[in-house]
Amino acid sequence: xxxxxxxxxxxxxxxxxxxxxxxxxxxxxxxxxxxxxxxxxxxxxxxxxxxxxxxxxxxxxxxxxxxxxxxxxxxxxxxxxxxxxxxxxxxxxxxxxxxxxxxxxxxxxxxxxxxxxxxxxxxxxxxxxxxxxxxxxxxxxxxxx
Numbered sequence: 212x213x214x215x216x217x218x219x220x221x222x223x224x225x226x227x228x229x230x231x232x233x234x235x236x237x238x239x240x241x242x243x244x245x246x247x248x249x250x251x252x253x254x255x256x257x258x259x260x261x262x263x264x265x266x267x268x269x270x271x272x273x274x275x276x277x278x279x280x281x282x283x284x285x286x287x288x289x290x291x292x293x294x295x296x297x298x299x300x301x302x303x304x305x306x307x308x309x310x311x312x313x314x315x316x317x318x319x320x321x322x323x324x325x326x327x328x329x330x331x332x333x334x335x336x337x338x339x340x341x342x343x344x345x346x347x348x349x350x351x352x353x354x355x356x
Contacts, residue, residue: 240282241290244273248287252294266291308340322349 241248248269255263264272266288273280273287316336324330333353338345 239286241286244277244280244282245290247273247277248290249294252291306340310341312339312341314338314340320349 251264251269251272267284269291270284270287273282314337318334318336320332320334321329322332333350334347335350336345336347
């Protein structure tokens with residue numbers, strides 16, 4: 212609170228509870244253009260990552276294509292960020308790893324033997340995500356052992 216307001220209340224005879232004025236929600240300058248921005252971002256989901264609209268590109272496109280548009284770039288930037296964060300939240304899941312589960316994978320790697328020659332070896336990798344433990348075993352070939 213401002214010190215002048217506190218002083219005025221302190222000087223008054225009665226200490227009445229003053230409730231702050233309720234903020235009146237005013238429409239945003241961007242409200243008429245929000246469906247258009249959302250449609251552009253939905254179309255962008257079909258494009259490669261580097262070909263998608265940035266907030267700056269959206270603002271420039273609104274200035275060029277929409278007569279009467281007078282919103283600022285930070286307003287567009289905050290709106291685009293909120294849309295992208297909401298989309299990110301709906302597409303992620305928390306990973307849960309119960310104890311005792313393991314992941315197993317076979318692969319091939321090039322190694323150098325004692326003579327310095329490059330040799331292809333097969334390996335088996337077992338990881339336990341709950342404890343972040345991992346074990347790898349090299350094999351000379353793909354046999355039944």
